């Protein structure tokens with residue numbers, strides 16, 4: 001990044017701040033976000049490309065989720081509009097996130113947790129995709145570039161977490177910020193449109209006391225600090241995927 | 251080499267030819283109908299789901315693709331290993347290989363969520379993806395087989411015959427390895443994640459390809475009234491037995507080791523013992539009908555030189571091959587993904603339950619359409635070009651045998 | 653691909669121009685009530701001629717920038733095109749979709765026989781419960797054929813259907 005670029009960055013950043021401050025209604029939520037226990041997202045200037053300086057991730061404290069994560073799942077559904085496909089059978093409806101109840105066979109110990117795309121650092125879904133539609137953004141967000149997805153579903157075969165769904169029917173009136181359509185595969189994209197706008201993912205916002213979101217690359221971020229103290233487990237850590245979504249209490 | 255020269259000739263015009271074309275055409279039309287139906291309404295009209303994401307079309311597609319590389323074997327044995335008796339069949343073998351591959355690919359492509367973006371698949375490659383490599387492998391296979399046919403048909407390029415044959419043979423081994431690796435590399439699924447997948451697919455391709463070849467050869471000759479002797483057929487007969495044995499061996503190894511690897515024991519037990527339809531397909535379809543029955547048909551003394559027995563053996567080998575692919579593909583997906591080893595899981599997204607799959611009529615139609623396309627191409631091919639030797643009677647095929 | 657695209661669109665533009673220039677059946681400018689549209693064309697993100705010939709390239713470029721790099725400038729964003737140019741409802745109050753002949757994009761695409769891929773996934777009309785819903789430019793009068801001129805040279809049902817249908821022939 002040369003100096004001009006940095007200046008431009010600062011200028012843009014200030015404008016963004018100024019712009020935000022000017023709109024009274026937005027101020028409270030902005031303040032909330034920065035001060036929020038749930039983590040922080042700095043607004044990225046809209047004309048800047050994301051870099052690998054940051055890697056977004058979250059820590060979900062399952063012990064603090066009174067509903068097992070149902071509220072988070074509902075927030076995701078509302079944000080992206082999945083799951084109401086009229087013609088599809090239940091087995092064919094999209095599920096970007098779901099609550100999984102786990103009961104240990106020996107101890108009968110039981111807990112629930114929300115499972116969505118784990119935003120793997122070494123994502124099998126990206127490795128197998130023939131066209132490169134299944135992609136990892138520089139900041140670690142894994143998503144499907146539906147423009148070049150041919151709908152082969154190989155990524156669904158490859159994902160260990162069943163995080164992906166195929167859209168089995170034609171859709172209408174999608175959310176403008178979350179395009180999704182027939183014949184393509186989709187999954188949790190960490191609310192990439194919100195992150196780019198400096199907002200927290202919808203599910204994180206829905207469970208502010210149980211989830212901490214932030215930059216895993218920054219050792220001082222709230223999420224890194226929390227993981228350092230209470231730990232952050234991966235589902236199927238044996239696969240070595242280094243997931244960006246971590247859990248406490250599983 | 252032979253006392254009687256081998257003469258290749260196009261098949262003749264006949265009523266049978268047009269009837270065959272009409273029948274195949276009907277199946278093609280049904281396949282096209284199925285495609286338009288599923289493409290227009292979306293995949294919700296199929297039995298495929300977010301759990302069982304690859305279904306019957308993929309069984310057909312992979313079956314045809316696997317058979318394609320195997321069908322080329324007959325030619326390769328003649329060219330690469332210099333076995334003269336196989337050489338006259340080289341042209342048909344390569345034609346069949348191309349046709350099978352095209353038939354399989356068309357099913358695969360038409361089942362995509364976005365077949366209209368095929369151009370994307372052809373132009374943007376992610377070189378980490380086995381699938382992308384396969385696209386290159388398939389195209390190369392078509393090209394090499396075509397060149398191979400050319401070297402067999404045109405005296406001017408005859409000197410490249412051996413080279414083309416070897417190239418095609420090598421390529422086909424890589425190709426089947428690639429097809430097997432589509433599954434072998436899926437770390438997420440315990441049933442697939444295994445190095446034995448690639449060699450397993452190679453022997454499978456030998457067996458299925460040869461079985462298809464035997465059937466096509468027989469009917470091509472009897473329906474056009476050309477002589478086809480026992481010498482040729484018996485060679486193929488015992489070769490088929492060897493390949494079936496090979497599949498059994500590798501399948502045995504795969505399942506036995508699977509049972510002993512703790513991670514795989516769950517899904518192995520499911521497939522082998524309590525998987526319902528999949529267990530039945532495995533034991534009855536693949537092992538009994540698809541392997542043991544053909545073997546006994548081949549080795550039964552009383553049935554030596556019995557053509558019908560050989561044809562049945564070939565037919566059942568194909569049935570067994572499809573049963574095997576169904577078990578691998580669908581059975582492997584029916585068994586739930588393991589998120590938490592050693593724990594029971596449940597959710598409203600079918601975690602921890604055996605996934606049901608019921609193929610729809612559309613998927614069957616699409617698959618059969620691919621088969622019909624293959625046979626259509628072969629039928630037209632032998633009609634317009636000189637693929638078939640006039641005679642493969644014992645005297646012609648192997649004059650030294652007597 | 654792009655070049656085919658643009659040549660088709662060039663032809664499209666020509667056809668559209670002829671249409672406006674007034675072949676006998678085509679509506680006159682007065683019929684079309686283009687005054688508001690024209691006035692507003694100045695407010696568009698690019699000059700009209702650029703938009704007509706290059707909108708697909710601009711959108712394609714923006715699409716990759718947004719998808720892969722997270723660049724979310726508004727100038728060439730499809731969402732903003734829709735916010736500005738498309739009404740949420742038809743005149744009778746029913747939802748307006750790109751399968752309808754009044755839809756801004758469809759009016760032209762149908763006339764030139766060019767299929768639209770975007771709306772299989774993207775919302776084809778603004779969402780009014782979204783507080784960021786803009787529609788400031790064309791809010792009342794609507795654009796082009798949106799209102800008042802449906803009886804003129806609006807595309808036929810067959811043409812409209814062509815725009816929305818999946819490209820089935822392609823893979824055959």
Ligand code: SF4
Nearest residue numbers: 117118120123125159
């Ligand atoms: S969880 Fe699945 S979809 Fe998400 S990055 Fe990992 S492999 Fe891909």
Ligand code: SF4
Nearest residue numbers: 129149150152153155
């Ligand atoms: S379905 Fe789409 S994203 Fe998934 S592997 Fe195929 S092309 Fe890639």
